Amino acid sequence: MKGSVAYRSIQKRGLHIGLLPEMAAAVNPATPISLDHDLGVLPEAGRRLTVAQYADHVDDLAGRLWAAGVRPDERVVIYKTANADHWMLAAAVSRVGGVVVNLSPALDPATVGVLLERVDQPTLLTDGAKFDHLADLPLADLTRRVIVSDADRPGTVPLAGLAGSPRVAPVVRPIDEAAVITHTSGTTGIPKLVVHTPRTQGIRLVPQWRLLSLMRKKETVAINVPFVHSRMVAAMSLALLREYPVLLMRxxxxxxxxxxxxxxxxxxxxxxxxxxxxxxxxxxxxxxxxxxxxxxxxxxxxxxxxxxxxxxxxxxxxxxxxxxxxxxxxxxxxxxxxxxxxxxxxxxxxxxxxxxxxxxxxxxxxxxxxxxxxxxxxxxxxxxxxxxxxxxxxxxxxxxxxxxxxxxxxxxxxxxxxxxxxxxxxxxxxMIPGVKSSLEIEDVVLGRLRELTELVVVQGPKGEPVPVICTVDDRPLDLDRWRTAAAEFPRLADPVQIPQAELPRTATLKVQRLALARRFENRLQEQA
The missing domain is CATH 3.40.50.12780 (ANL, N-terminal domain)
Known part of the structure; x- marks a missing residue:
C-alpha cells in the first residue's frame, strides 16, 4: 500500500490512529523512527525503531490493554509523564476500539480530578510518577480501573505484568463517533475536552499533505510538540504515510x-x-x-x-x-x-x-x-x-x-x-480598550530588542496596557533602549520585568495572559 493510496483510504474511511502504524508499515516497513529519550513503557526497545517494529509494539500494547479489561467504546484517560510512549499507548487504546482521552502531564491534580469526573468513570492509564502525583485524588471513585504503564502500585493493573498477552484483532470505530479527545490550553480556567472523530481527524490532513509535498526527498522530519496534542496526530500521520524518517523529540x-x-x-x-x-x-x-x-x-x-x-x-x-x-x-x-x-x-x-x-x-x-x-x-x-x-x-x-x-x-x-x-x-x-493589538506591539518591540526573550502585553488594574518582559539570562533591561523601541506606543505603562521561569504557561507553552493580569490586580489589592 503506497502512501498516496493509504492517504486516499483515510479520506474515505477516516483516520484511525490504532491502524496508522500498521498502514505505515505496509507502505514502508523500514522507515526509521528515532527518539531523543527512552520509551517509558518499553525501555528495552531503544531509541531507534523501524515503523514495522513500532507497529508491532502498538499491537503488543493493545493486547495487554485488552487483557487488562479495556473494551470497545470505553473511555481511557492517558495521563502520564511526557514521553513518546504516550502516542503509542493512545494508538493501542484506539486499536482495541477505546476512546482516547489525552491529558497533558502539565495539568495539576485538582484539574485532572475535575476532568476525570467529567469523563465519567474512565479507565486511567498512567505511570508510576503520575500515579503518585495523584495521591490525594479518590481514584477508586473517579475511575473504573487504573492501569500503570511502567510500575506496580497497589490497587492498579501493571501493564508490564501483561507482557505476552494474546494479540487481538483491531476494532474500527464508527467514522463520526468520538475517537480521540484532547483538551484546550486552559488559559481561562478548566480546559474544555475537544472531541475528534475519525472523519474530522482525516479531513485535517488535507492541507498539510500538500505542504509536505514540498519535500521531494525522503528526509528526516523532526517533531517537537506535546505528545498529547491533537497536532501530534496529524504530524505523525503525515510523516509516516509519506515514508519520512521521523525524529520524535521530548x-x-x-x-x-x-x-x-x-x-x-x-x-x-x-x-x-x-x-x-x-x-x-x-x-x-x-x-x-x-x-x-x-x-x-x-x-x-x-x-x-x-x-x-x-x-x-x-x-x-x-x-x-x-x-x-x-x-x-x-x-x-x-x-x-x-x-x-x-x-x-x-x-x-x-x-x-x-x-x-x-x-x-x-x-x-x-x-x-x-x-x-x-x-x-x-x-x-x-x-x-x-x-x-x-x-x-x-x-x-x-x-x-x-x-x-x-x-x-x-x-x-x-x-x-x-x-x-x-x-x-x-x-x-x-483585548485592551484603546489598544489596536497587543500582539502587534509584541511583534514590533521583540523585533527591535534582541535581549528580550518574551514580551506579553496585558491589561493592568486601571485598564492600562502593561508590558511584561523577560530577558536573556534574566539580565536587567536597559530602560533607555526600551523607551526608544516602544516610542510609537505611548500608552504603554512602564515595563515589568519578571524571570522567564515565573511566566504562567499552558501545556503548549502559551502564556496565560489572564493569570498574569491577575497578578497586578492582586498586587494592587495587597497595597490597598
Missing part, C-alpha cells in the same frame, strides 16, 4: 536540540512557537544545527517575524521557508502562509495567512458592532469545514454557543485585507 533545551539536529540533520522541523523562540540562540552556533532545515513549521500561535527571520538565515538550504498555520484544537488548520529568508524580517506578523486550497477550511470575519471589520474595528473570526471537532465532551451547551450552523467562532478578532490575508489582532478576551 527535550526542548537548546543544547539538547542542537545535538539531535546535528546527529539527524532534519529537513522539516515542527515545533511550538515558544520553543522556536528559545532556539534562536542556536542560529549563531558555528556547528549550524539548522543548516539542514528546508521547512520550519508551527501551527499553535502566530510567531514573531524576527524569530522566523533568524531561523531562516541559519539554514543552508536554498529556498528555505517558514510555513505558519493558524488554527486551534477545535478547528485544526484554518489558514496558512509561507515566509522566506529575504522577506521574513519585514513581514507583518499579524497576517497569519490565506485560505488554503480546495478541501480546506473557509474563513469569514463577522462584524462585532454593525460596521465592516477593519484594522481599527476588528471582527469575529469564524471557520467552516468538515474538520471542526464534533463537540466538547460533557459540555454540549458550551460548544453550541460557539457554533452557528456550519461556522465555528474561534474567539479571535481580526480582519481581512483586500488581498484576502487574514490578520489576527487579539483574542477577544485579551
Amino acid at each position: 527535550e526542548t533545551g537548546p543544547a539538547e536540540v542542537a545535538e539531535q539536529f546535528l546527529r539527524h540533520r532534519p529537513a522539516f522541523v515542527e515545533a511550538l512557537p515558544n520553543s522556536l523562540m528559545e532556539w534562536e540562540e542556536l542560529a549563531d552556533d558555528p556547528r549550524a544545527p539548522f543548516g539542514s532545515v528546508k521547512v520550519f513549521s508551527s501551527t499553535f500561535d502566530a510567531i514573531h517575524p524576527a524569530t522566523m527571520s533568524k531561523l531562516l538565515h541559519a539554514s543552508d538550504r536554498r529556498g528555505a521557508l517558514f510555513f505558519q498555520i493558524y488554527g486551534q484544537s477545535e478547528v485544526g488548520p484554518a489558514v496558512g502562509r509561507a515566509y522566506f529568508r529575504g522577506s521574513a524580517h519585514k513581514a507583518n506578523g499579524r497576517c497569519v495567512g490565506w485560505a488554503m486550497p480546495k478541501g480546506a477550511a473557509r474563513i469569514r470575519v463577522v462584524s462585532r458592532d454593525g460596521n465592516p471589520p477593519s484594522e481599527t474595528d476588528p471582527g469575529y473570526i469564524d471557520v467552516a469545514w468538515d474538520g471542526i471537532a464534533k463537540t466538547y465532551f460533557g459540555e454540549q451547551d458550551r460548544y453550541d454557543t460557539n457554533r452557528d450552523g456550519e461556522w465555528w467562532r474561534t474567539g479571535d478578532v481580526g480582519y481581512r485585507t483586500r488581498f484576502g490575508c487574514l490578520h489576527l489582532l487579539d483574542r477577544e478576551i485579551d
Whole structure:
C-alpha cells in the first residue's frame, strides 16, 4: 500500500490512529523512527525503531490493554509523564476500539480530578510518577480501573505484568463517533475536552499533505510538540504515510536540540512557537544545527517575524521557508502562509495567512458592532469545514454557543485585507480598550530588542496596557533602549520585568495572559 493510496483510504474511511502504524508499515516497513529519550513503557526497545517494529509494539500494547479489561467504546484517560510512549499507548487504546482521552502531564491534580469526573468513570492509564502525583485524588471513585504503564502500585493493573498477552484483532470505530479527545490550553480556567472523530481527524490532513509535498526527498522530519496534542496526530500521520524518517523529540533545551539536529540533520522541523523562540540562540552556533532545515513549521500561535527571520538565515538550504498555520484544537488548520529568508524580517506578523486550497477550511470575519471589520474595528473570526471537532465532551451547551450552523467562532478578532490575508489582532478576551493589538506591539518591540526573550502585553488594574518582559539570562533591561523601541506606543505603562521561569504557561507553552493580569490586580489589592 503506497502512501498516496493509504492517504486516499483515510479520506474515505477516516483516520484511525490504532491502524496508522500498521498502514505505515505496509507502505514502508523500514522507515526509521528515532527518539531523543527512552520509551517509558518499553525501555528495552531503544531509541531507534523501524515503523514495522513500532507497529508491532502498538499491537503488543493493545493486547495487554485488552487483557487488562479495556473494551470497545470505553473511555481511557492517558495521563502520564511526557514521553513518546504516550502516542503509542493512545494508538493501542484506539486499536482495541477505546476512546482516547489525552491529558497533558502539565495539568495539576485538582484539574485532572475535575476532568476525570467529567469523563465519567474512565479507565486511567498512567505511570508510576503520575500515579503518585495523584495521591490525594479518590481514584477508586473517579475511575473504573487504573492501569500503570511502567510500575506496580497497589490497587492498579501493571501493564508490564501483561507482557505476552494474546494479540487481538483491531476494532474500527464508527467514522463520526468520538475517537480521540484532547483538551484546550486552559488559559481561562478548566480546559474544555475537544472531541475528534475519525472523519474530522482525516479531513485535517488535507492541507498539510500538500505542504509536505514540498519535500521531494525522503528526509528526516523532526517533531517537537506535546505528545498529547491533537497536532501530534496529524504530524505523525503525515510523516509516516509519506515514508519520512521521523525524529520524535521530548527535550526542548537548546543544547539538547542542537545535538539531535546535528546527529539527524532534519529537513522539516515542527515545533511550538515558544520553543522556536528559545532556539534562536542556536542560529549563531558555528556547528549550524539548522543548516539542514528546508521547512520550519508551527501551527499553535502566530510567531514573531524576527524569530522566523533568524531561523531562516541559519539554514543552508536554498529556498528555505517558514510555513505558519493558524488554527486551534477545535478547528485544526484554518489558514496558512509561507515566509522566506529575504522577506521574513519585514513581514507583518499579524497576517497569519490565506485560505488554503480546495478541501480546506473557509474563513469569514463577522462584524462585532454593525460596521465592516477593519484594522481599527476588528471582527469575529469564524471557520467552516468538515474538520471542526464534533463537540466538547460533557459540555454540549458550551460548544453550541460557539457554533452557528456550519461556522465555528474561534474567539479571535481580526480582519481581512483586500488581498484576502487574514490578520489576527487579539483574542477577544485579551483585548485592551484603546489598544489596536497587543500582539502587534509584541511583534514590533521583540523585533527591535534582541535581549528580550518574551514580551506579553496585558491589561493592568486601571485598564492600562502593561508590558511584561523577560530577558536573556534574566539580565536587567536597559530602560533607555526600551523607551526608544516602544516610542510609537505611548500608552504603554512602564515595563515589568519578571524571570522567564515565573511566566504562567499552558501545556503548549502559551502564556496565560489572564493569570498574569491577575497578578497586578492582586498586587494592587495587597497595597490597598
